[in-house]
Amino acid sequence: MSQQQTAVLEVEHLSKQYKKGIYASKDVNFTVNKGEIFALLGPNGAGKTTTIRMIATLLKPTEGDAKIEGHSIKTDPAEVRKRLTYLPDEAGAYKNMKGRQYLQFMADMYADSKEQAAGYVKTAEEICKLGDRLDDKIESYSRGMTRKLLLARTIMPKPPIAILDEPTSGLDIINALEIRRMIRQLASEGMSFLLSSHNMLEIEYVSDRVGIIAKGHLLELGTPDELKAKYNAENLEEVFETVVNNKESMGW
Amino acid sequence: MKFISLLKKELREMLTLQTLLMLVMLIVLMGSMGGLMGKAADESQAESGKITICDLDDTPFSQSVLKYLEHPTADMQNEVNVITIESDDYAKELDKHDIKSFVILPKGFEDSIRDGKQAEIVYVSRMTSLSMMSNINAGSETAVQLIQAAVKTAMYTEKINSGKLTDDEVSLMEMPVYVKEQTIVADKQGEVSPLMLYSATYSQSLFMPLIVYILILLGSQTMVNAVSAEKLDKTLETLLSAPVSRIHVLAAKMIAAAVVALLNAAVYMIGMNKLSINPTADMPDDYNKMVEQLGLTFDVKTYLLIGVQMLVTMLIALSLSLILGAFARNIKSSQTLIMPLMIVTIIPFMAAMFLDISTLPGIVKYLLYAIPFTHTFMASDCILFGKTTLYIGGLVYQIVVLIICMGIAVKIFTSDTIFTASEMKFSLGRKKQKVYED
Numbered sequence: 001m002s003q004q005q006t007a008v009l010e011v012e013h014l015s016k017q018y019k020k021g022i023y024a025s026k027d028v029n030f031t032v033n034k035g036e037i038f039a040l041l042g043p044n045g046a047g048k049t050t051t052i053r054m055i056a057t058l059l060k061p062t063e064g065d066a067k068i069e070g071h072s073i074k075t076d077p078a079e080v081r082k083r084l085t086y087l088p089d090e091a092g093a094y095k096n097m098k099g100r101q102y103l104q105f106m107a108d109m110y111a112d113s114k115e116q117a118a119g120y121v122k123t124a125e126e127i128c129k130l131g132d133r134l135d136d137k138i139e140s141y142s143r144g145m146t147r148k149l150l151l152a153r154t155i156m157p158k159p160p161i162a163i164l165d166e167p168t169s170g171l172d173i174i175n176a177l178e179i180r181r182m183i184r185q186l187a188s189e190g191m192s193f194l195l196s197s198h199n200m201l202e203i204e205y206v207s208d209r210v211g212i213i214a215k216g217h218l219l220e221l222g223t224p225d226e227l228k229a230k231y232n233a234e235n236l237e238e239v240f241e242t243v244v245n246n247k248e249s250m251g252w
Numbered sequence: 253m254k255f256i257s258l259l260k261k262e263l264r265e266m267l268t269l270q271t272l273l274m275l276v277m278l279i280v281l282m283g284s285m286g287g288l289m290g291k292a293a294d295e296s297q298a299e300s301g302k303i304t305i306c307d308l309d310d311t312p313f314s315q316s317v318l319k320y321l322e323h324p325t326a327d328m329q330n331e332v333n334v335i336t337i338e339s340d341d342y343a344k345e346l347d348k349h350d351i352k353s354f355v356i357l358p359k360g361f362e363d364s365i366r367d368g369k370q371a372e373i374v375y376v377s378r379m380t381s382l383s384m385m386s387n388i389n390a391g392s393e394t395a396v397q398l399i400q401a402a403v404k405t406a407m408y409t410e411k412i413n414s415g416k417l418t419d420d421e422v423s424l425m426e427m428p429v430y431v432k433e434q435t436i437v438a439d440k441q442g443e444v445s446p447l448m449l450y451s452a453t454y455s456q457s458l459f460m461p462l463i464v465y466i467l468i469l470l471g472s473q474t475m476v477n478a479v480s481a482e483k484l485d486k487t488l489e490t491l492l493s494a495p496v497s498r499i500h501v502l503a504a505k506m507i508a509a510a511v512v513a514l515l516n517a518a519v520y521m522i523g524m525n526k527l528s529i530n531p532t533a534d535m536p537d538d539y540n541k542m543v544e545q546l547g548l549t550f551d552v553k554t555y556l557l558i559g560v561q562m563l564v565t566m567l568i569a570l571s572l573s574l575i576l577g578a579f580a581r582n583i584k585s586s587q588t589l590i591m592p593l594m595i596v597t598i599i600p601f602m603a604a605m606f607l608d609i610s611t612l613p614g615i616v617k618y619l620l621y622a623i624p625f626t627h628t629f630m631a632s633d634c635i636l637f638g639k640t641t642l643y644i645g646g647l648v649y650q651i652v653v654l655i656i657c658m659g660i661a662v663k664i665f666t667s668d669t670i671f672t673a674s675e676m677k678f679s680l681g682r683k684k685q686k687v688y689e690d
């Protein structure tokens with residue numbers, strides 16, 4: 001078995017009902033392998049964040065389970081939390097803190113020793129490229145700066161899997177490109193990523209495999225090339241349109 | 253190590269410079285309030301010796317009254333300012349002489365006394381505000397009383413001279429009934445009037461509840477803001493997905509909140525000290541002894557009991573705000589969330605200020621007792637007046653409420669309620685919109 005085939009995250013029949021009878025996510029199955037970048041692709045309200053929040057141990061699944069390196073989110077959430085980091089979409093940071101204080105605080109949360117925490121902070125400082133601004137209060141940061149700070153925070157402990165909900169939202173093209181390159185680089189070093197986005201082009205560029213999700217259902221799964229070939233499409237946008245239309249005409 | 257970092261972070265969030273400044277301001281405010289009240293009392297004492305009078309009668313008797321006003325008894329000396337007025341446009345006269353009040357002995361004053369009729373004097377004063385302290389014209393009040401006394405004396409002297417009354421009869425008529433006032437506080441007894449006691453403890457009973465109210469609001473606001481900000485910025489999602497015990501996350505919040513609460517309680521006690529009875533003030537010596545004898549002074553035990561009550565109260569308020577904050581949907585809603593808390597605080601606050609809650613009719617009383625903060629506002633009364641059962645009962649009830657609140661808070665933070673709670677309303681709102689669209 002090659003290294004690529006080791007599953008880091010296995011999602012099995014994962015479902016969530018916020019209200020009885022209405023599934024925000026229904027019977028979702030996929031795996032993310034070591035060093036793989038997997039993207040959930042779907043329109044607003046498709047259930048991406050819901051699925052991600054279940055995996056990040058924040059929401060309890062109504063049905064199904066997910067395992068990170070064999071640890072169940074249902075029975076073993078504490079072990080799961082040691083193996084992932086999570087960046088919520090549209091997240092902020094503690095506004096009263098300075099950038100560096102925030103990194104230090106979050107490093108303390110993930111590290112087992114002072115030395116390790118110091119190492120994390122150093123990594124994050126290099127990744128976020130905020131320089132002297134790290135000594136300013138987060139209050140004074142722009143959206144993009146905050147996003148970069150948070151991304152750096154998410155990546156710094158180099159966990160088995162990083163879960164990023166809309167990682168590049170709010171970033172300009174240059175910064176978004178930089179982030180994508182960084183994700184690719186880290187993946188090649190063996191870190192796995194679970195991303196969500198509705199930006200098809202970004203996904204096509206960055207991810208190894210995608211899952212198309214709409215109305216809570218995972219409709220298609222495959223590499224961008226596989227999917228494009230299967231639907232005889234120019235790009236993922238067309239694939240997405242066809243998949244969703246096909247399903248809708250089948251009447252769900 | 254993680255817990256220490258969490259605690260440090262919570263303290264940094266909750267004890268902002270702003271909240272600290274607020275507490276310092278509160279102490280300063282209470283200090284100066286105490287000083288101000290004392291000064292106002294001193295001033296009215298001094299004022300009472302300054303009399304402004306206008307003698308329109310100008311007879312030997314009216315002149316002797318003026319003399320008497322200046323020097324009514326052997327050890328009393330007043331400053332009498334005799335003015336003349338040109339019209340009975342009193343507003344203009346007040347302005348002209350730049351005074352707030354004066355007394356007029358009208359023409360025919362002596363004649364009516366001589367004829368055995370009720371004489372008349374005019375007391376002119378200008379009302380400048382509705383506030384209690386500002387309308388006391390101490391000088392003129394003194395004058396009116398002294399003139400009454402002078403006329404009485406003159407009339408008695410006349411009767412005595414004509415042999416119709418004896419001296420003894422006169423002094424008896426001055427005070428036909430002597431009221432020996434006995435006030436019982438708890439089981440202690442003292443020869444002093446309740447009114448006098450009340451006026452001495454007045455500043456406490458008026459300001460203390462207000463300060464409790466402000467502290468509860470201040471603490472709750474801090475907590476609601478801290479929790480709702482953490483939820484809305486999604487820093488809470490990050491924290492709860494990190495390898496750190498959720499109980500620790502919650503405990504750090506509660507401990508930080510408790511530190512804030514303790515600080516508040518300390519401020520409260522310092523303030524209370526500054527506002528409490530100043531025994532050297534112009535009250536007579538045996539009066540002070542009396543207050544002590546009745547147990548109406550705040551000793552260490554009293555302070556401690558009130559402090560404990562205050563701490564439990566703050567913890568209830570904070571854990572309630574923790575729960576409320578979890579339901580925040582946006583920054584604005586976090587402000588409205590605190591409304592119910594404000595309401596259950598202001599009701600007992602008002603009630604305790606104007607009523608003795610323990611004597612209210614059944615249902616109203618128990619409804620008030622059901623509000624945990626009622627017991628806070630009643631605590632000092634209960635302790636001073638020996639209602640021990642009520643104090644302990646209230647405290648036990650508060651501790652039960654506190655445990656329940658904390659239990660709910662733990663439940664919210666350890667389940668996914670915190671992420672689903674508020675948005676239920678959100679999706680409900682959305683549905684309604686859809687109906688309209690259709």
Ligand SMILES: Nc1ncnc2c1ncn2[C@@H]1O[C@H](COP(=O)(O)OP(=O)(O)OP(=O)(O)O)[C@@H](O)[C@H]1O
Pocket residue numbers: 018019024042043044045046047048049050051089198671672673675676679
């Ligand atoms: N806390 C909640 N309570 C009730 N319903 C919810 C809650 N959160 C999400 N939903 C509903 O679940 C569905 C899926 O939402 P979700 O946030 O997972 O979508 P998404 O794919 O992340 O969308 P977006 O691209 O807009 O972020 C939506 O219909 C949403 O209204």
Ligand SMILES: [Mg+2]
Pocket residue numbers: 048049050089165
């Ligand atoms: Mg989303």
